[in-house]
Amino acid sequence: MIAIIDYGAGNTANVKNAFTRLGAETMVSSNPKLWEKADGLILPGVGSFGAAMQRIEQNSSELASLIKQKPFLGICLGMQLMFEKSEESQGVSGLGIINGSVKKFNGDLPVPHTGWNLVSISDATLLDGISDFYAYFVHSYYCEPADKRLTMATTNYGKKFPSIIARKNILLTQFHPEKSGESGLLLLKNFIKEVRK
Amino acid sequence: MWCKRIIPCLDVKYNRVVKGTNFLSLKDAGDPVELAKLYYQERADEIVFLDISASLENRKTMVDMVSAVAQEVFIPFTIGGGISSLADIEALLRAGADKVSLNSAAIANPKLIENAAREFGSQAVVIAMDAKRTEKGWTVYSKGGSLATGLDAMEWAEKAVSLGAGELLVTSIDRDGTKSGFDLELTAALSKLVSVPVIASGGAGKMRDFYDVFQQTKASAALAANLFHYGTLGIPELKKYLQENGVDIRV
Numbered sequence: 001m002i003a004i005i006d007y008g009a010g011n012t013a014n015v016k017n018a019f020t021r022l023g024a025e026t027m028v029s030s031n032p033k034l035w036e037k038a039d040g041l042i043l044p045g046v047g048s049f050g051a052a053m054q055r056i057e058q059n060s061s062e063l064a065s066l067i068k069q070k071p072f073l074g075i076c077l078g079m080q081l082m083f084e085k086s087e088e089s090q091g092v093s094g095l096g097i098i099n100g101s102v103k104k105f106n107g108d109l110p111v112p113h114t115g116w117n118l119v120s121i122s123d124a125t126l127l128d129g130i131s132d133f134y135a136y137f138v139h140s141y142y143c144e145p146a147d148k149r150l151t152m153a154t155t156n157y158g159k160k161f162p163s164i165i166a167r168k169n170i171l172l173t174q175f176h177p178e179k180s181g182e183s184g185l186l187l188l189k190n191f192i193k194e195v196r197k
Numbered sequence: 198m199w200c201k202r203i204i205p206c207l208d209v210k211y212n213r214v215v216k217g218t219n220f221l222s223l224k225d226a227g228d229p230v231e232l233a234k235l236y237y238q239e240r241a242d243e244i245v246f247l248d249i250s251a252s253l254e255n256r257k258t259m260v261d262m263v264s265a266v267a268q269e270v271f272i273p274f275t276i277g278g279g280i281s282s283l284a285d286i287e288a289l290l291r292a293g294a295d296k297v298s299l300n301s302a303a304i305a306n307p308k309l310i311e312n313a314a315r316e317f318g319s320q321a322v323v324i325a326m327d328a329k330r331t332e333k334g335w336t337v338y339s340k341g342g343s344l345a346t347g348l349d350a351m352e353w354a355e356k357a358v359s360l361g362a363g364e365l366l367v368t369s370i371d372r373d374g375t376k377s378g379f380d381l382e383l384t385a386a387l388s389k390l391v392s393v394p395v396i397a398s399g400g401a402g403k404m405r406d407f408y409d410v411f412q413q414t415k416a417s418a419a420l421a422a423n424l425f426h427y428g429t430l431g432i433p434e435l436k437k438y439l440q441e442n443g444v445d446i447r448v
Contacts, residue, residue, distance in 0.1 A: 013293045017268050046318055109199070110392050112320055112363065115417060116200040116242055116447045134200065134447040136273060138320045155198055179273050179295065181240065 002195055003038035005063070005078075006030045007055040015044045015075065018178035018185060024192045032062040040195035041070050045077025049102065049141070050079055050089025064095050071194040079165065079172035080143055088141050098165065098172075099146040107158030112140040117165045117197045119175065121153045126166040128190040133183035135175035136165065142174060169194070200447045201411050201439070202242035203432055204396060205431035207232060209278075211251045212258050214426070230265045236425070237270045239432040242447060244270065245298070245366070247418060248278030249341070256285065260292045267293025277325055277366075281306075288315050289345050290321060298323040298366055301339040304346055304353075307360055314361025319393075320403040324362040326353060328383060329370040335383055350383070351390055358391045365391060366420065369399035376402025379410040380420065388415035396420050404430065406440045411444050 002019060004012050004026050012028045019026045026042075027034065035041060043063075045052055056063060064089040066072075067082075074082055083094045086102035094102070105111045116134045124130060135155075142161035145151060153164035155174070171191060177184035208215040213227045233244050246266075248259050260296045263276055276289050277298030286297050303324055313322045327342045328335040328350040335350035354365055367387055369380035379397045386441050388395040394417035397410045401421035410416050424430050 011293070011295075013264075013291060014267055014295070017293060018271055020268070021271070046320070099270060110394055110417070113199070114320065114364065114394055115202055118198045118200075176273075179271060181237070181272050185271060 001038050002026045002040040002042060002192075003035045004028045004042045004044060004045065007037060007052065010052060011046060013046055013085075014176075014178045015042060015066060018188055019091075019192070021022045022185060022189055022192060024195070032059045035063070038073070039070065040191070042073045042075065043081065044075045046078075046138075047077060048088055049077065049080060049086040049094065050092045052081060053089070053092050053094060056081075060095060064097060067095070067097055067170065070169065071191065071197075072168070073188075073191050074172040074175060075178070076139055076176060080141060081091075081141055081172055082172060083145075084172070086141060097170070098143075098150065098167065100144050102141045102143050103135035104141050105158060109158045111129075112138055113157045114138050117155050117157060117163075117175075119155055123152045125152075126171070127152055127164070127187075128193070130183075130190070133180075133186075135177070135180040135184060137163075137175045139174060143172075149156055198445045200242070200270075200445050201416075201437075203407070203436060203446070204243045204245055204418050204420040205236045205241050205432065206245040206247060206398070206420050206422040207426075208247050208249050208422060209259075210248070211255060212262055215249060229262055230269060230425075233266050233274070234269045236432065237272055240436065240447065241272065241432050243272055243418070244274040246274065246276045246278075247298075248276065248277075256288070258337075260288050263289055263292040263294045273368075275323055275366075277323070281309070283316060284310055284429070286317060286321075290317055296321050296323050296364070298325040300325040300327070300340075303357065304337065304339045304348065307356065310357055310360040310362055314363070319361050319363035321361050323364045323366050323396075324354075324357040325366040325368070326350065327355075327368045327370050328380075330380075330383075338370060351386065354387050354391050358393050362393060364394045364396065366396040366398060367413075372400025373398075374423070375400055376424075378402060378406040379416075381409060381413050384410055384416050385414035388417075394418065404435050407435060407439060408442055408444060411439070
């Protein structure tokens with residue numbers, strides 16, 4: 001059983017649909033007791049960094065400790081929340097599980113970065129041999145990890161930014177694998193394999 | 198490589214795709230879910246559904262359709278037609294739609310854009326605009342292109358974006374159904390004016406039309422309905438052509 005963490009922001013239905021298609025059982029829950037029972041955790045996310053942190057605040061310590069123990073997938077804002085802070089919400093602390101911060105795009109290209117872009121794999125060790133693919137993005141901010149070695153794939157949008165970050169049991173994607181066609185589903189399939197290990 | 202998007206549009210009335218289709222491979226070519234699945238398999242980048250029945254009794258049916266589509270299609274999709282309240286928007290997004298497109302209701306009540314963007318984020322709010330040429334520029338029509346609003350297309354676009362629209366879906370009334378190509382001037386002017394992505398619509402008749410709109414304007418996406426439904430042009434064939442001609446595209 002995989003728990004999709006529901007904190008009242010963002011559409012959990014599509015993440016659930018993708019896992020259902022792949023034959024994995026999920027539950028959408030805002031209850032930390034149920035997260036604890038799950039074999040894997042997913043933090044989806046749409047909305048702003050500050051509002052999301054506010055919503056998960058009362059459960060943030062439980063969440064942070066579970067993220068270190070179980071296979072974990074953070075999607076889009078769910079990736080950004082792993083960092084210490086974001087330019088989107090000054091003065092708000094993130095979960096701080098990954099050292100680094102979240103920055104705003106400030107080039108000539110339209111923001112949010114919306115649509116399909118190439119995910120170039122730089123380190124496939126934690127990605128089960130996936131090769132470069134196109135993925136669907138919707139975001140105005142990108143992550144900058146202090147430790148560059150955590151970046152498994154990059155994408156170019158005026159500048160190169162990390163589109164996949166991974167560390168041990170933690171897998172983070174800036175794009176939406178549940179909306180990235182068959183390639184996105186393949187990534188989720190690999191996550192399910194990790195959960196079942 | 199940031200890709201240009203190819204978007205098939207399905208006109209849906211009482212849960213049926215309007216206008217016959219030539220997809221013999223489908224069991225039921227009038228079923229929006231079946232057709233959406235086919236476009237998904239053909240690697241469409243996104244799908245737009247326009248509900249042209251737009252009656253209140255039909256809302257529940259649309260929500261059911263959205264949820265059926267969301268279980269089969271793992272690319273973004275937008276739903277539009279007769280959406281006029283935050284409650285409508287919430288129901289459709291919760292059912293699995295990624296974006297809603299607002300047209301007449303946003304013209305009548307621009308605050309709806311602001312409220313929707315605040316509640317659900319700009320990324321979920323598309324403003325659909327039907328524009329027709331005048332001597333001076335383009336004017337916006339509402340109610341499915343039947344009512345001249347007197348709004349200037351450029352001014353309305355800027356206003357919609359300032360209120361929080363995350364994307365503009367711009368249909369040229371002059372070109373719609375003509376197969377004579379997109380209105381390049383309209384698309385160029387709007388896509389230069391606003392900072393959000395512009396989807397060109399109305400007039401696509403051949404592969405070259407898509408190339409032209411991507412080459413000569415800053416449009417992020419191009420939309421067509423009949424061209425794809427009637428099987429006149431396949432999405433894989435179109436994408437291959439665009440890629441061979443140097444357009445950044447996901448093939």
